[in-house]
């Protein structure tokens with residue numbers, strides 16, 4: 001493909017782009033620039049996209065200028081913080097991409113337990129910085145995910161039962177609007193916008209600063225226990241994890257055992273159930289909470305011990321690497337035996353340890369926040385089930401997508417709703433499913449107020465009412 005074919009708008013706006021580059025005191029990468037190729041890579045390898053320009057903004061003023069530029073020239077606008085979008089929507093063909101990965105300032109006030117971060121800060125970086133003060137933010141399960149995208153969707157991780165979602169600790173957000181205005185949204189200022197930002201994704205503006213209240217964490221008990229993948233183990237696990245004290249949050253996966261050093265070599269590659277967890281509080285007491293798991297069946301392997309909270313990310317280190325990703329996800333009120341058997345059956349058919357059927361047991365603090373307090377729906381659902389699949393070889397794409405789809409079709413009848421941050425490009429009905437009727441209508445109304453022409457549409461889009 002020639003440059004002119006790939007970037008039809010390039011000739012039309014070349015001069016304007018030169019001007020933008022001169023005016024902005026930050027990098028503006030264009031096709032052909034040395035750093036462009038690297039900068040267009042995002043976590044989702046299926047999103048092999050060629051934007052027109054990547055603006056590596058460092059300040060809200062630069063972001064505002066990039067927004068105005070895109071509007072003036074009628075160019076699509078994408079927003080990238082940590083680059084871990086599952087749909088790959090933070091990179092787009094022919095778009096102006098506002099790349100916030102360099103907006104990675106981080107400061108912590110340990111006395112007020114407040115962290116102020118740029119959207120490009122990752123969960124791992126904040127986790128380690130907060131740990132210095134015995135504090136933590138409830139974020140996700142992989143260190144490299146950006147706080148920009150994670151927070152705007154909700155943020156579900158290893159402290160969700162103890163401390164709720166990431167958004168439940170957001171105090172304020174600085175936002176660049178579609179008009180290029182810089183606002184601060186909080187409980188007092190622009191409360192409608194603040195409500196929408198907490199779960200509504202990137203629909204309402206570009207967030208350039210986030211302020212959170214941190215929670216006490218100290219040393220936690222964390223790790224993973226690998227058990228045989230039987231119906232009895234899964235049933236026992238669900239009962240145990242749902243009735244455990246809030247301090248304990250688990251994320252479990254049916255998978256073929258990866259070559260983990262704490263699993264004996266002969267078991268590598270065999271079908272198993274891996275239960276990862278974090279228990280906040282006294283590690284000695286937490287040991288007693290975890291003990292019943294080992295009586296469900298003889299563990300195949302385990303690595304459990306006191307650790308700094310962010311050390312749990314070492315168990316998902318592999319997931320920080322770029323790969324092709326296919327995900328289908330749902331919430332569920334119940335998981336009957338038939339659903340669990342279906343999960344075991346489909347995992348057994350998979351051909352690598354990069355396929356998994358994940359169960360997150362929710363509830364606790366997340367479920368105690370009233371549904372209408374934020375734009376995150378489905379707080380009442382005790383389970384989140386996801387079909388997750390990763391691969392590296394493009395020749396495998398067709399087969400891997402077929403496996404994901406087959407597992408999803410077999411399972412989807414057991415659940416409803418979806419977490420917006422686990423959506424791929426799945427169409428408007430699925431976006432509506434993420435929010436439910438009332439929240440969706442309220443989001444569309446806020447969208448009308450702050451972005452009536454849908455400038456911010458390269459996301460899980462809620463068009464203006």
Ligand SMILES: Cc1cc2nc3c(=O)[nH]c(=O)nc-3n(C[C@H](O)[C@H](O)[C@H](O)COP(=O)(O)OP(=O)(O)OC[C@H]3O[C@@H](n4cnc5c(N)ncnc54)[C@H](O)[C@@H]3O)c2cc1C
Nearest residue numbers: 081082083084085090140141146148149150156202207459
């Ligand atoms: C390996 C992996 C593990 C994950 N694990 C978890 C998990 O445990 N828990 C969980 O909750 N989620 C998890 N996620 C999902 C993750 O939260 C979302 O993909 C999230 O959007 C990623 O944020 P990001 O900033 O890295 O992504 P980006 O790709 O940079 O952004 C994603 C989208 O968010 C919007 N956006 C990002 N930053 C801004 C901003 N500053 N202003 C306005 N809009 C913005 C844009 O619409 C953008 O398209 C995981 C994803 C991956 C790939």
